[in-house]
Amino acid sequence: MKIAVLAGDGIGPEIMAEALKVLDALRRDGLKAETESALVGGAAYDAHGHPLPEATLRLAQAADAVLFGSVGSPKYDSLPREHRPEKAILGLRKECDFFANLRPATVFPELADASTLRAEVVAGLDIMIIRELTGDIYFGEPRSVTGEKGQRVGVNTMHYTEAQISRIMHVAFRTARQRAVGRPGKLCSIDKMNVLETMQLWRDIAVEIAPEYPDVALSHMLVDNAAMQLIRNPKQFDVMVAGNMFGDILSDEASMLTGSIGMLPSASLDANGKGLYEPIHGSAPDISGKGIANPLAQILSLGMMLRYTFNLPDWADRVDGAVKKTLAQGWRTGDIAKLGEKVCSTSEMGAAVVGNL
Numbered sequence: 001m002k003i004a005v006l007a008g009d010g011i012g013p014e015i016m017a018e019a020l021k022v023l024d025a026l027r028r029d030g031l032k033a034e035t036e037s038a039l040v041g042g043a044a045y046d047a048h049g050h051p052l053p054e055a056t057l058r059l060a061q062a063a064d065a066v067l068f069g070s071v072g073s074p075k076y077d078s079l080p081r082e083h084r085p086e087k088a089i090l091g092l093r094k095e096c097d098f099f100a101n102l103r104p105a106t107v108f109p110e111l112a113d114a115s116t117l118r119a120e121v122v123a124g125l126d127i128m129i130i131r132e133l134t135g136d137i138y139f140g141e142p143r144s145v146t147g148e149k150g151q152r153v154g155v156n157t158m159h160y161t162e163a164q165i166s167r168i169m170h171v172a173f174r175t176a177r178q179r180a181v182g183r184p185g186k187l188c189s190i191d192k193m194n195v196l197e198t199m200q201l202w203r204d205i206a207v208e209i210a211p212e213y214p215d216v217a218l219s220h221m222l223v224d225n226a227a228m229q230l231i232r233n234p235k236q237f238d239v240m241v242a243g244n245m246f247g248d249i250l251s252d253e254a255s256m257l258t259g260s261i262g263m264l265p266s267a268s269l270d271a272n273g274k275g276l277y278e279p280i281h282g283s284a285p286d287i288s289g290k291g292i293a294n295p296l297a298q299i300l301s302l303g304m305m306l307r308y309t310f311n312l313p314d315w316a317d318r319v320d321g322a323v324k325k326t327l328a329q330g331w332r333t334g335d336i337a338k339l340g341e342k343v344c345s346t347s348e349m350g351a352a353v354v355g356n357l
């Protein structure tokens with residue numbers, strides 16, 4: 001297994017160091033993985049004049065998976081857009097055709113009162129939102145604003161091909177299957193087929209593919225109802241799949257059910273299961289360099305990599321289990337500590353996870 005390690009800027013290198021400690025511990029136990037690191041984002045711009053240098057892109061393309069930290073800093077905000085650190089992540093997604101975004105929303109029981117919802121609504125929540133990243137109204141043509149002031153018309157086009165819908169559905173069915181150990185898989189497909197033809201096609205294709213996955217129960221929900229149900233009773237869901245726009249909105253809604261940005265990993269996959277794994281948060285310039293960032297989203301991103309690219313559920317369970325145990329023992333970085341609770345550093349949290357593997 002070849003892993004490209006792109007730590008990036010701000011807290012990226014600090015939290016990546018902890019994920020690599022976890023990976024080293026797994027390697028000592030026999031996991032066969034090679035890593036190679038490269039600069040990305042602002043750090044790459046400073047060294048090479050570009051946020052995604054050719055050598056970094058080649059490394060990512062040659063690897064089986066990319067472990068990504070975070071990029072960005074106010075220092076680069078006045079650069080032309082194509083040189084800003086955030087361009088690196090968009091470039092990697094495009095060049096590697098990472099079309100499927102997987103975002104878990106998991107609430108560890110110990111952190112249930114960090115959510116804005118009542119603890120009993122979210123305690124034990126464990127859902128996965130899968131968002132299509134390359135199609136839909138964000139890319140469809142025609143798109144324009146035309147006409148004179150007073151009579152202007154804005155147009156965007158919802159557009160999906162059968163191939164695009166089909167490949168994201170297969171990712172969703174496979175994910176539902178991978179998560180369902182010892183129980184049937186559950187997939188809820190989100191659409192708006194009551195008013196949109198494109199979404200009727202979305203639903204038809206979901207139904208056509210379902211017989212290939214007899215161990216996964218497929219259901220459908222209109223997006224407006226899904227937005228409501230995610231707040232009312234989020235634990236009814238397991239895996240949800242949605243197009244680019246609906247998935248954009250629902251995945252942010254779902255991640256915030258958990259109330260802790262420093263805890264959430266994500267994956268962006270291509271058609272062969274190769275993926276880029278990263279925390280959902282950014283480079284947190286306000287706390288970088290202080291050794292206080294929460295490394296758990298980065299460590300859980302490594303766990304997702306083992307599960308979804310390398311198909312090693314036992315090793316992934318070990319990582320997730322070690323994080324759970326660490327939280328149960330009371331280890332807390334500042335972002336997840338309650339008033340009066342003892343706060344640990346980034347490296348103490350990483351060491352505790354390694355100790356619990």
Ligand code: NAD
Nearest residue numbers: 070071072073074262281282283284285286287293294335
């Ligand atoms: P942010 O996610 O970096 O930070 C938001 C808040 O959450 C901050 O108060 C920060 O201290 C806190 N936080 C984030 N991660 C944390 C962690 N692991 N532990 C403890 N606290 C944590 O968002 P922002 O401040 O809006 O953006 C900062 C920079 O990051 C910007 O340049 C932005 O463009 C970039 N960004 C990058 C990515 C990415 O690399 N994929 C994603 C989002 C934002």
